[in-house]
Amino acid sequence: MSKETTNHSLRGHHHTSDYLRMIGVPEILPATSPFDPGYDPANLESHLEQSAHLMSILKISMACWMVAKESATRRKVAAAKKHRVPTVTGGGPFEVAVAQGHLPAYLDLCADIGVTRIECGEGFTEMNLKAADVIRMATSRGLDVQFELGKKHDGAFTDDGVTQLIEQGQRWLDAGALQLVVEARESAKEVGLFDDSGNLNRAYADRFAKTFGFHTVVFEAPNKPSQFALLNHFGREVHLCNVRLEEILRVEIYRRGLHSDAFSHDNLRPVAPKPARRSTESLEWRMPLYAE
Numbered sequence: 001m002s003k004e005t006t007n008h009s010l011r012g013h014h015h016t017s018d019y020l021r022m023i024g025v026p027e028i029l030p031a032t033s034p035f036d037p038g039y040d041p042a043n044l045e046s047h048l049e050q051s052a053h054l055m056s057i058l059k060i061s062m063a064c065w066m067v068a069k070e071s072a073t074r075r076k077v078a079a080a081k082k083h084r085v086p087t088v089t090g091g092g093p094f095e096v097a098v099a100q101g102h103l104p105a106y107l108d109l110c111a112d113i114g115v116t117r118i119e120c121g122e123g124f125t126e127m128n129l130k131a132a133d134v135i136r137m138a139t140s141r142g143l144d145v146q147f148e149l150g151k152k153h154d155g156a157f158t159d160d161g162v163t164q165l166i167e168q169g170q171r172w173l174d175a176g177a178l179q180l181v182v183e184a185r186e187s188a189k190e191v192g193l194f195d196d197s198g199n200l201n202r203a204y205a206d207r208f209a210k211t212f213g214f215h216t217v218v219f220e221a222p223n224k225p226s227q228f229a230l231l232n233h234f235g236r237e238v239h240l241c242n243v244r245l246e247e248i249l250r251v252e253i254y255r256r257g258l259h260s261d262a263f264s265h266d267n268l269r270p271v272a273p274k275p276a277r278r279s280t281e282s283l284e285w286r287m288p289l290y291a292e
Contacts, residue, residue: 020256022273023270023273024270024271024272024273025256025257025258025270026236026256026270026271028236028255028256029056030053030054030055030056031056031214031236031237031238031239031240031255032054032055032056032239032240032241032243032248032251032252032255033055033056033057033058033059033088033218033239033240033241033242033243034047034051034055034058034059034241034243034244034245034247034248035059035061035222035241035242035243035244035245036058036059036060036061036076036245037061037062037064037244038061038062038064038065038068039245040072041072041075041076041079043245044076044079044080044245045076045079047245047246047248048079048080048082048083048085049083050249051245051248051249051252052080052083052084052085054248054249054252055085055248056239057085057086057087057088057116057117057241058080058085058086058087058088059087059088059089059090059119059241059242060073060076060077060087060088060089060090060115061090062090062092062093063090063092063093063096065089065113066093073113074113074114077113077114077115078114081114086116086117087114087115087116087117088115088116088117088118088119088146089110089115089117089118089119090119091119091120091121091123091148091181092123092124093106094106094118094119094120094121095121095122095123095124095125095127096125098125098127098129099125103129103134103137104137107137107138107141107143108141110141110143111141111142111143115143116143116144117143117144117145117146117178118138118143118144118145118146119145119146119147119148119181120134120145120146120147120148120172120177121147121148121149121181121183122151123148123150123151123152123183124151124152124153130175131147131171131172131174131175131176131177132175132176134175135172135175135176135177139176144178145172145176145177145178146177146178146179146180146181146218147168147169147172147177147179147180147181148180148181148182148183149165149168149169149180149181149182149183149208150165150182150183150191150192151183152183152185152191155190155191156190156191156192156193156194156195156196156201157192157193157201157204162204162207162208165208166207166208166211166212169208169211169212169217170211173212173216178216179216179217179218180208180212180216180217180218181217181218181219181220181241182205182208182217182218182219182220183220184219184220184221184222184226184242185220185222186222186223186242187222187223188220188221188222188223188225188226192220193205193219194226198225198226199229200226200229200230200233202233205219205230205233205234209234209238214234214237214238214239215239217239218239218240218241219238219239219240219241220240220241220242221240221241221242221243221251222242222243222244224247224250227240227243227247227250227251227254228254228261228262231251231254231255231262231268232262232265232267232268234267235265235267235268236255236256236257236267236268254268255268256268256270257269257270258270
C-alpha cells in the first residue's frame with residue numbers, strides 16, 4: 001500500500017476537538033452572545049451551522065426584526081431553536097414599548113415570535129414600572145428576562161454611577177432577572193467601561209465581575225479592541241455579548257489562546273501538555289507508513 005493510499009484511508013479518523021485537547025486547549029462552555037444586526041435568514045443559518053456550539057444566546061437584532069418580513073424573522077428564531085441556541089431581543093424595542101404604553105402587546109409579540117428572553121433597560125428612556133412587575137408580565141408569557149446596565153448617551157461610567165448601577169442590577173436580579181448586561185453600544189468608546197479613546201476601565205469592570213460573577217454579568221464587546229481588552233483582563237471565562245456573527249470565531253480563538261496576540265497571555269494561552277511517551281508497539285505500527 002502506498003503512502004498516499006494509506007493517508008487517504010485515515011481521513012475521518014482525526015478530529016479538531018481531539019487535536020485541541022492534545023495541545024492543551026480546555027473545553028469551554030459557550031460564553032459569547034453574538035448579535036444579529038439584521039442579516040438575511042440564509043446568512044444566519046450558515047453562522048448557526050458553523051458556530052452554534054459557541055453561542056450562549058443569540059440576540060436578534062435591535063428593532064430590525066420588527067420591520068423585516070415577519071416570515072424571515074420567524075425563520076431565524078426557528079433556526080436558532082433547531083440548533084438549540086436560545087434567543088433574546090435587544091433592549092431598545094422594550095424601552096420604546098414602555099415609553100409608548102404598549103408593553104403587554106410587545107411581550108405578546110415576543111412570545112408569539114418564539115424568542116426565549118427579552119432584554120430590559122433604561123438606556124435612553126426612564127421607566128416607572130417596577131422590576132418585579134415587568135418580570136411577572138414576562139414570565140407569565142414564558143419569557144425570561146435580562147437587564148442592561150448603563151445609559152447610551154451619558155458617556156463613560158463614574159465611581160458613583162457604577163455604585164448606582166450595581167444597586168440597580170441587584171434589584172433586577174432579586175426580582176427574577178437571569179443576567180445583567182453592561183452597556184458599550186456599537187463603538188465601545190466614551191460609553192460604559194470605555195473612555196473616549198476606547199480604553200477599558202479595568203477597576204470598574206472588576207467591580208461588576210466581583211459583585212455578580214461571570215455567570216451573571218455579561219459585557220458588551222462590539223469590536224475587536226473591546227473584545228481583546230476584556231479577554232486579556234479577565235481571561236477565558238468572561239462572558240461577552242453584542243459580538244457580530246462574523247467575529248465570533250475570532251473571539252473564540254482568542255479566548256482559547258490560539259490567536260497570536262493571546263498566546264503571550266498566561267490567562268489565555270493553552271497549558272502545554274506533558275509529552276506522551278510512545279511505546280515500541282506504536283512506533284512499529286507507524287513505521288510502515290513511511291517505509292514504503
